[in-house]
Amino acid sequence: MADIVVIGAGQAGASLIARLRKDGFDGSIALIGEEPSPPYQRPPLSKAYLLGEMELERLYLRPHHYYQEVGVDLRLGQPAQRIDRDARLVHLDGEAISYDTLVLTTGSVPRRLPDAIGGDLDGVHVVRDLADADAMGPRFGSGARVLIVGGGYIGLEAAAVAARKGLQVTVIEMSERILQRVAAPETSDFFRALHRAHGVDIREGVGLERLLGEGHVTGALLSDGTRIEADFVIVGVGIAPCTGLAEAAGLEIDNGIKVDAEGRTSDPAIWAAGDCASFPYNGVRLRLESVPNAIDMAECVAGNIMGAGKGYVPQPWFWSDQYDVKLQMAGLNLGYDRVVSRPGSDARSASFWYYRGDDLLAVDAMNEPRAYMVGKRLIDAGKSPPAAAVADPGTDLKSLLR
Structure with missing residues (x-):
């Protein structure tokens, strides 16, 4: 039994439990994470950590002993299997934890290439968690050829790391320009010139037909008929809110887990915050994928669980480091x-x-x-x-x- 159970041990989950304790909540808290590591920073995975400029211990948001000191039952490597809303139970593998209040901070998952076009080949990577970064890190040897599918911020950050490490880098973006979904043409022009100055081959308006190789990726056939060789591939084609548990439990979904202005889902005993949650903003529903939003929304929800009754008003800011x-x-x-x-x-x-x-x-x-x-x-x-x-x-x- 836990007074509050939090599913998702990322930035939002860690921020929420820290704010609950800071604000004086003295009930029991369980934090459930599917990864074996305690909550850590994700942005450096595609930058400083991948470059080898940040050690693992510096990734952690808090030292491991913090959770015991503040009385949080930290369940790592134990993905939640199912939510029973009627019984107020979270089912893990072989165990169930009851709750008075449940908070979903499940984050998001990277979109992957379909197996039918080679997404299941060895050497095809995404950048989302520590295991992803550790798996691709050894491939960043000088002279290696990397194909990056997707010209958004994740793809361009990975391209910058690869270029700095002496790799041959090709970026393909099926839209007319890189960063088209998130930035103005002026910003796209700035970063296109920056990457080309570092030797990156950027191809816009070109999609991926399929990856090539038997077992391990060896190259790609592009939509314009050209073929390129590659030793490995990084896929950066966006992320999707992680809503599977919520959807299976019958919660309302609308571009993420639908919450009200205070962070409540359609079940008043369940709240949500961070990448996974969509909230009302200026007459529309908004979902923000950023560390500041994860922190600010989680802290707002923590206050509202304790009765603050405050609507979440985002003050968005973002960042990206390239070269x-x-x-x-x-x-x-x-x-x-x-x-x-x-x-x-x-x-x-x-x-x-x-x-x-x-x-x-x-x-x-x-x-x-x-x-x-x-x-x-x-x-x-x-x-x-x-x-x-x-x-x-x-x-x-x-x-x-x-």
């Missing part, structure tokens, strides 16, 4: 109709400001921390500076905050 460029993003660019470009201090820096009419929606800042900071503060405050002032390199950005 010596740090991209920082603030806001949501949904519905933008123009982009205002502001030059940076050198060729490796710039910022792009997304507007809908006269309203500032979001900012992409490459090696421009001041532009990011000012943009985020403006967006969080609901302020929109004149586009002409933003575009003028003579404008002191801090003056826009007045």
